[in-house]
Amino acid sequence: MLSHIRNFSIIAHIDHGKSTLADRLLEFTGSVEKREMQDQLLDDMDLERERGITIKAHAVRMTYRAKDGNEYLLNMIDTPGHVDFTYEVSRSLAACEGALLVVDATQGVEAQTLATLYQAVDLDLEIVPVINKIDLPSADVTAAQLQVEEMVGLPAEDAIPASAKMGIGIEDILEAIVHRIPPPTGATDAPLKALVTDSWYDNYRGVVVLVRMIEGTLKKGQLLRAMHTGSTFETTEVGTFLPAISVTGQLLAGEVGYFTAAIKSLNDCRVGDTITDDVAPCAEALPGFKQIRPLVYCGLYSADAAQFEDLREALKRLQLNDASFVFEPETSLALGFGFRCGFLGLLHMEIIQERLEREYALTLVSTAPTVVYRVTRTDGVVVEIDNPAGLPPLNEVDKLEEPYIRASIITPEEHLGSVMTLCHERRGIQGDMQYLGGERVSVTFELPLNEVILDFHDRIKSATQGYASFEYEPIDYRLADLVRVDILLNGETVDALSFIVHKERSQQRGRVIAEKMKELIPRQMYDVAIQAAIGNKVIARTTVKALRKNVTAKCYGGDITRKRKLLEKQKAGKKRMKQVGSVEVPQEAFLAVLRVDE
Amino acid sequence: MSTSTAGIYLAFPFCLSHCHYCSNPAARYSDEAAAAYTAQMAADLQQVAPDWSDHRFDSLFLGGGTPTLMPTHQLQRLIQTVQAHFDLTDDAEITSEANPDTLTTPVAEGLRSIGINRISIGAQSFDEGGLTQLGRLHDTRSVPTAVAVARAAGFDNLSLDLIYGRQGQTTEGWSKELAQALSLAPSHLSAYALTPEEGTVLWQMVQSGTVQLPDGDATGRLYQQGVAALLEGGYHRYEISNFARPGFECRHNQHYWQMDDWLGLGIGATSHRDGLHQMQTEQLDDYLDRPEQAPLFLFSERLAAVERLHEAAIFGLRTRQGIRLDQLPGGSDVAQIITPLKRLIDAGLVTRIGQTHVATERGLLLHDTIGCELAYPGVST
Numbered sequence: 001m002l003s004h005i006r007n008f009s010i011i012a013h014i015d016h017g018k019s020t021l022a023d024r025l026l027e028f029t030g031s032v033e034k035r036e037m038q039d040q041l042l043d044d045m046d047l048e049r050e051r052g053i054t055i056k057a058h059a060v061r062m063t064y065r066a067k068d069g070n071e072y073l074l075n076m077i078d079t080p081g082h083v084d085f086t087y088e089v090s091r092s093l094a095a096c097e098g099a100l101l102v103v104d105a106t107q108g109v110e111a112q113t114l115a116t117l118y119q120a121v122d123l124d125l126e127i128v129p130v131i132n133k134i135d136l137p138s139a140d141v142t143a144a145q146l147q148v149e150e151m152v153g154l155p156a157e158d159a160i161p162a163s164a165k166m167g168i169g170i171e172d173i174l175e176a177i178v179h180r181i182p183p184p185t186g187a188t189d190a191p192l193k194a195l196v197t198d199s200w201y202d203n204y205r206g207v208v209v210l211v212r213m214i215e216g217t218l219k220k221g222q223l224l225r226a227m228h229t230g231s232t233f234e235t236t237e238v239g240t241f242l243p244a245i246s247v248t249g250q251l252l253a254g255e256v257g258y259f260t261a262a263i264k265s266l267n268d269c270r271v272g273d274t275i276t277d278d279v280a281p282c283a284e285a286l287p288g289f290k291q292i293r294p295l296v297y298c299g300l301y302s303a304d305a306a307q308f309e310d311l312r313e314a315l316k317r318l319q320l321n322d323a324s325f326v327f328e329p330e331t332s333l334a335l336g337f338g339f340r341c342g343f344l345g346l347l348h349m350e351i352i353q354e355r356l357e358r359e360y361a362l363t364l365v366s367t368a369p370t371v372v373y374r375v376t377r378t379d380g381v382v383v384e385i386d387n388p389a390g391l392p393p394l395n396e397v398d399k400l401e402e403p404y405i406r407a408s409i410i411t412p413e414e415h416l417g418s419v420m421t422l423c424h425e426r427r428g429i430q431g432d433m434q435y436l437g438g439e440r441v442s443v444t445f446e447l448p449l450n451e452v453i454l455d456f457h458d459r460i461k462s463a464t465q466g467y468a469s470f471e472y473e474p475i476d477y478r479l480a481d482l483v484r485v486d487i488l489l490n491g492e493t494v495d496a497l498s499f500i501v502h503k504e505r506s507q508q509r510g511r512v513i514a515e516k517m518k519e520l521i522p523r524q525m526y527d528v529a530i531q532a533a534i535g536n537k538v539i540a541r542t543t544v545k546a547l548r549k550n551v552t553a554k555c556y557g558g559d560i561t562r563k564r565k566l567l568e569k570q571k572a573g574k575k576r577m578k579q580v581g582s583v584e585v586p587q588e589a590f591l592a593v594l595r596v597d598e
Numbered sequence: 599m600s601t602s603t604a605g606i607y608l609a610f611p612f613c614l615s616h617c618h619y620c621s622n623p624a625a626r627y628s629d630e631a632a633a634a635y636t637a638q639m640a641a642d643l644q645q646v647a648p649d650w651s652d653h654r655f656d657s658l659f660l661g662g663g664t665p666t667l668m669p670t671h672q673l674q675r676l677i678q679t680v681q682a683h684f685d686l687t688d689d690a691e692i693t694s695e696a697n698p699d700t701l702t703t704p705v706a707e708g709l710r711s712i713g714i715n716r717i718s719i720g721a722q723s724f725d726e727g728g729l730t731q732l733g734r735l736h737d738t739r740s741v742p743t744a745v746a747v748a749r750a751a752g753f754d755n756l757s758l759d760l761i762y763g764r765q766g767q768t769t770e771g772w773s774k775e776l777a778q779a780l781s782l783a784p785s786h787l788s789a790y791a792l793t794p795e796e797g798t799v800l801w802q803m804v805q806s807g808t809v810q811l812p813d814g815d816a817t818g819r820l821y822q823q824g825v826a827a828l829l830e831g832g833y834h835r836y837e838i839s840n841f842a843r844p845g846f847e848c849r850h851n852q853h854y855w856q857m858d859d860w861l862g863l864g865i866g867a868t869s870h871r872d873g874l875h876q877m878q879t880e881q882l883d884d885y886l887d888r889p890e891q892a893p894l895f896l897f898s899e900r901l902a903a904v905e906r907l908h909e910a911a912i913f914g915l916r917t918r919q920g921i922r923l924d925q926l927p928g929g930s931d932v933a934q935i936i937t938p939l940k941r942l943i944d945a946g947l948v949t950r951i952g953q954t955h956v957a958t959e960r961g962l963l964l965h966d967t968i969g970c971e972l973a974y975p976g977v978s979t
Contacts, residue, residue, distance in 0.1 A: 547967065554790050555838075555839075555854070557860060558868045560854060560870070570970045
């Protein structure tokens with residue numbers, strides 16, 4: 001009964017109340033007993049809860065008896081809530097016929113919401129605007145409704161006032177889902193065609209694949225094929241989430257559910273792939289599949305060399321559940337054995353690092369993040385460089401290209417000037433500008449990703465007192481006049497400290513980094529000479545003078561035991577240092593590039 | 599089992615006031631507390647004596663606190679207990695610490711009469727503002743007086759303590775203070791850099807910013823200035839902070855740096871014996887009310903062979919004598935410190951003279967760096 005199924009997502013900015021609204025919907029439809037409700041049920045990872053964002057997508061089926069007396073099956077497909085996961089968001093949306101657009105009545109529409117909204121509109125989703133947090137004193141419902149009208153072209157009165165926190169408007173929202181969002185279409189007897197919206201590794205079930213059934217039927221024991229990767233596998237379990245797992249044995253066209261099979265790796269069944277019957281496949285795969293590739297790389301090393309194998313194990317385990325994260329071993333002269341790791345973006349990088357430290361009790365030294373440069377060598381060979389140390393000598397480089405992104409920024413009008421200045425400083429090329437009403441402006445810039453990954457987000461925030469929001473998507477590679485700046489300590493190049501920067505800014509940046517290194521490297525037995533150089537040309541130099549006094553003045557009977565404790569403390573301090581040649585370098589120095597205020 | 603001689607340290611916590619920089623346990627003096635303390639210490643001495651019957655002791659040190667607040671007859675009882683139950687050599691160095699303001703003629707004569715032959719006077723500073731900053735009760739005039747009183751009572755072996763590196767201390771001021779100390783012609787001088795130990799009044803003042811001590815570079819300069827003045831005055835430096843006329847080095851303190859054995863009794867006092875460190879309680883009440891069957895020492899720590907080696911090497915390098923690899927404890931473990939020592943030699947912190955390694959001038963000022971390097975070489979690589 002396709003006419004009784006509704007598939008929808010919730011589009012919302014961080015903190016605008018998506019998780020709370022999802023909880024209320026589950027509660028209202030009786031999908032979850034109130035006493036079972038843990039705040040924000042869908043965000044089941046600690047980190048997700050702490051950061052208030054959804055990192056992995058989920059799907060839940062609810063049963064709702066509408067005012068028309070009929071019972072409907074509502075599939076709520078959650079989307080990851082961050083700029084780094086644009087592609088995953090688009091695949092979750094592609095599994096729906098409609099979406100709730102949640103707008104905070106006190107904040108208005110944010111860039112991230114807008115970007116996701118445009119994706120949903122492009123996919124022909126029916127948009128149901130919800131004005132949330134109307135219970136707050138600072139709520140301006142009319143202004144928010146007007147913004148929605150301008151952006152989505154829906155009549156302002158169609159936006160539903162609600163307060164997820166107070167439980168206001170929940171039934172109106174459910175009714176709107178039933179009556180405004182169209183039911184799915186698709187024949188159950190057609191060849192199987194299902195969209196992979198998510199997949200993850202479960203310790204008991206192996207790889208679990210979340211699918212939206214487009215056509216046909218998926219049954220336990222069926223031999224399946226992932227059309228893009230070409231992998232085949234036999235299903236071992238088929239079911240849905242209520243939100244608890246419910247084994248149904250089959251899924252029909254229009255439904256949302258999961259299956260498991262003997263799939264070894266997430267790479268065999270990636271988000272956006274089309275699942276079909278291996279024996280009687282459908283004619284063509286669903287559009288929109290992309291082999292997503294990491295945009296940001298950094299080196300990760302265990303501070304304690306003895307933890308190298310532990311780090312490898314931890315990376316492997318994290319990758320089981322995150323196909324977008326890649327790593328391979330690398331060796332640094334300065335840091336020893338470690339891994340070059342690729343991430344979808346900075347947040348993705350931070351999350352992985354935090355999980356490694358928190359869940360696997362590792363102490364990490366990480367190098368500054370870098371983008372992937374495309375180098376055409378003089379012999380015509382094109383190489384991709386994800387580590388500045390790997391950049392060939394300039395005389396072997398014919399062409400150097402860097403990745404560009406399109407950034408969408410929404411800012412209060414009064415801060416527009418600072419935003420424009422920042423973007424121009426970062427070599428941005430201005431695109432569209434649109435006044436959104438409510439004294440807010442949406443502006444797009446094409447920017448080198450290199451200029452964005454370091455501190456752009458923080459700078460945007462401070463330039464606009466936190467009022468601007470920012471979203472980006474990769475666009476293309478462009479020719480660039482870039483150089484590599486090396487940092488030398490006592491005459492030795494520290495490979496892990498090299499960075500690539502636009503030629504025009506290289507001198508100044510070299511100076512600033514050298515000064516920052518001087519602040520971060522503690523005084524030690526020897527003078528430490530710090531130099532910044534491009535090729536053989538030194539562009540900045542400074543010195544950390546040798547330590548002059550470090551002695552316990554009084555040392556008698558009882559002091560001797562105390563002294564040993566003091567030594568143990570110093571040992572702990574030394575452990576956080578990396579020995580580079582004769583110099584001890586603290587971990588944070590490897591991120592100095594991130595810490596400079598120019 | 600030690601073949602060398604050992605020392606005994608007796609700690610007396612009583613003080614008239616608590617100096618700002620002092621991290622030793624301190625207690626308000628009362629006749630009752632002093633009597634009970636003496637009784638407990640005498641009993642403890644007798645209790646442990648059989649364990650130390652194989653040791654010869656050539657030093658006894660009464661430290662504090664302020665040992666001179668104790669009635670002389672009580673100190674006498676303790677010294678007699680030591681003499682009766684321990685093998686104390688006839689020529690043993692018997693030192694008492696003293697504060698300038700409480701060292702009166704009767705006190706000094708009393709100390710001398712019960713066998714104390716060395717006195718260490720806590721002068722600390724010859725600057726009134728400096729004494730106030732340190733939280734000392736006495737004024738600068740009381741120091742020469744105390745020295746005269748001690749000499750008159752027969753103390754030829756006399757040491758002065760100085761503290762430098764105070765807030766606002768100038769090289770000119772320090773120079774004057776050193777000159778005044780030298781004019782009193784003590785046989786021994788200790789000069790300590792003021793150190794804000796956690797939990798002290800000074801530490802709190804530094805934390806809250808009410809006191810700003812000179813940085814390491816400035817204190818290092820004051821140190822070198824002090825060393826130069828004292829060498830000039832005919833003293834030699836036999837340990838980082840200790841200076842003596844030839845033959846007047848403190849025998850007792852050398853036991854510590856050589857990691858010999860020593861017995862320490864009294865609150866917070868530590869003992870060392872063949873790699874075993876022990877400590878008595880730091881609480882006066884617990885010390886006085888210790889149940890009969892309770893152990894004498896509250897804390898015990900048995901060092902691994904390699905830890906003993908580190909201690910011996912590290913503390914030996916505080917002294918002019920330095921260390922000889924063939925005389926360090928630890929047997930074959932000694933090989934472990936050869937590479938770190940080479941590194942320290944390359945860095946100019948240690949030098950080798952024949953069989954002996956000693957810290958260089960720069961190394962003495964970076965002794966904690968030496969210690970860390972020896973105990974945890976290349977921990978980060």
